[in-house]
């Protein structure tokens with residue numbers, strides 16, 4: 001947790017402009033965007049991966065998806081559409097071990113998910 005980059009962003013140890021923030025959730029631009037819109041929506045609570053979620057997180061995950069929906073509308077990518085992505089653990093390509101939902105849009109996106 002001490003070395004978690006997203007916890008440091010939540011705790012303001014790493015300054016970051018938030019595109020959304022409330023008591024439970026924060027959202028900010030991905031540092032290496034892969035599309036015109038690329039936002040990360042994270043819970044403030046440190047949860048490692050989707051595989052570590054429990055029943056008590058049901059509402060939190062639902063809220064994260066609704067934050068993504070609202071940001072997509074605000075950033076004008078909801079009419080044409082977008083992708084929401086959770087990477088999970090090594091084979092899923094997860095690099096930061098603090099759950100994050102990618103909101104990716106602003107352009108037509110390729111479908112490139114296939115085995116390496």
Ligand code: AMP
Nearest residue numbers: 005029030031032040087093094095096
């Ligand atoms: P994932 O591969 O799904 O774990 O995605 C991690 C994402 O976090 C990558 O898209 C990174 O570009 C992004 N990222 C890592 N560090 C930062 C940071 N300090 N600020 C914003 N985005 C970051």
